[in-house]
Amino acid sequence: MELGKRDPITGRETTGHEWNGIEELDTPVPRVVLFFLTVTTLFAIGYWIAMPAWPLWSTYTKGILGIDQREIVAKQVAEARQGRAPWVDKIAAMDFAAIQADPDLMGRVQIAGRTLFEDNCAACHGVKASGGPGFPNLSAKSWLWGGEPDKIAETIRVGINSTNEDTRISQMTAFGRDGVLDATQISNVVAYVRSLSGLGSDDPAEAPAVAVGKEVFAANCVSCHDEDAKGKQDMGAPDLTDKYWIYGGSLDTVFTSVYSGRQGHMPHWGSRLSDVDIKILALYVDALRPPQ
Ligand code: HEC
Ligand code: HEC
Incomplete structure (x- = not known):
């Protein structure tokens, strides 16, 4: 070195x-x-x-x-709330019909409703509220519990088969599993139910099954689905004659609905959303139309 x-x-x-x-x-x-x-x-x-x-x-x-960023956020939230206050207070105070008659408020409902729906409901009912297997299409106007805004608000508040003490309760009997009907009777009533919404086959050999199925229906199903099979809204039982299905209209799916029964669960939102938010959602859902 x-x-x-x-x-x-x-x-x-x-x-x-x-x-x-x-x-x-x-x-x-x-x-x-x-x-x-x-x-x-x-x-x-x-x-x-x-x-x-x-x-x-x-x-x-x-x-x-x-x-302090926390204070800044709190201040911004308070400001935003103050900005919303004029129309939010109106929605809180007015009844459904009066709100629906006010285009300015309905414009607010559309915007706030879509956000609330996407945040809380879309996971099950889909972004466009068109549902999927097991989750009803809310834009179809085929109501289980009724489509007036006050009925929709009540469904949102208490849920269906939920843990809320006021929950809406519904159950489709398990006709096969509980041994009320045998397989042939079920096949017949399924053929009848599907024929009501145009899903039956044109095969003339099927006709007797549909006829027998109609009798099975009259004896077992009308208490909930009504004589004309259009459903009963106080039971949460669906219209079986329209083209909308909660679970599906294929032979297998309708058979399963009748064999094993059905009991859908819709959570209750009364403890998670404010009364105004529920009101906005009810108006939003009521105003939905099926995509063309
Ligand atoms: C965890 C899934 C889930 C979520 C989240 C959910 N729902 Fe539901 N909802 C259901 C199911 C399942 C049913 C049908 C229950 C049945 O079959 O009886 C239902 C039924 C409904 C009904 C009754 C429809 C009728 O025909 O009467 C309305 C209204 C409704 N939901 C609105 C909402 C709104 C608004 C939200 C958001 C705040 C929401 N749902 C969030 C699962 C859900
Ligand atoms: C105790 C009342 C009750 C009886 C009796 C009853 N149902 Fe139901 N049914 C319901 C309810 C409630 C639903 C909706 C269940 C859900 O959404 O979870 C339903 C749903 C269905 C569905 C599914 C519809 C769809 O959109 O997917 C079919 C099919 C059906 N019922 C057929 C029948 C037939 C056939 C009978 C007679 C053999 C019958 N039901 C008897 C209450 C009943």
Whole structure:
């Protein structure tokens, strides 16, 4: 190791280390790097002093500027609430018919309702409220419990077969599993039910099954689905004559509905959404139309 040696090409001193003829230049850290290191360190120290920064045992350093993001958010929320207050208060105070007659309020309902629906309901009923197997299409106007806004609001508030003490309760009997009807009777009543919405086959050999099925229906199903099979809204029993199905209209699915019964569950929202939000949702759902 030779100290003070200069590299002949760059003219710089070397560190004196040498590995198999390769020597190391003693180049200092560039000034620009030192400059930025100093600036960023000073900035960090200044920031710690000015802003909330370091966690302490049960609190944190607050910073001399006293900026609190939590307070800022609370203030922004309060401002937003104040901005909404005029129309939210109107919706809270007015009855459904009066709100529906007010185009300006209904415009607000459309916007706020869509957000509320997407946040809380779309997971089950779909973004366009068109449902899916097991989840009813809310735009179809084929109601289990009634489609007037006050009825929809009640369904949203208490749920269906939910844990709310006022819940709407419904259950389709498991005719096959509970041994009320045998397989032939079920096949016949299924043929009849499907024929009601035009899903029967044209095969004349099917006709007797539909005729027998009609008798099975009259004896077992009308207490809930009514004589004309259009359903009873006080039982939550669906209209079996329209083209909308909750679970599906295929032979297998209708057979399963009758054989094993059905009991859908809709959560209750009374404890999670405010009365005004439920009102907005009821008006929003009522105003939905099936996609063309
Ligand atoms: C966890 C899934 C789920 C969520 C979330 C949900 N629903 Fe439902 N909803 C259902 C099911 C299932 C039914 C049908 C119950 C049945 O078959 O008896 C239903 C039924 C309904 C009905 C009754 C329809 C009729 O024909 O009378 C309305 C109205 C309704 N939901 C609105 C809403 C709204 C509004 C929201 C959001 C606040 C919502 N639902 C969130 C599952 C859900
Ligand atoms: C105790 C009342 C009750 C009786 C009796 C009853 N149903 Fe139902 N039924 C319901 C209810 C309530 C539903 C809706 C269940 C749900 O949405 O979870 C339903 C649903 C159905 C469905 C599914 C409809 C769909 O949209 O997917 C079919 C099919 C059906 N019933 C056929 C029958 C037939 C056939 C009989 C007679 C053999 C019958 N029901 C007797 C209450 C009843």
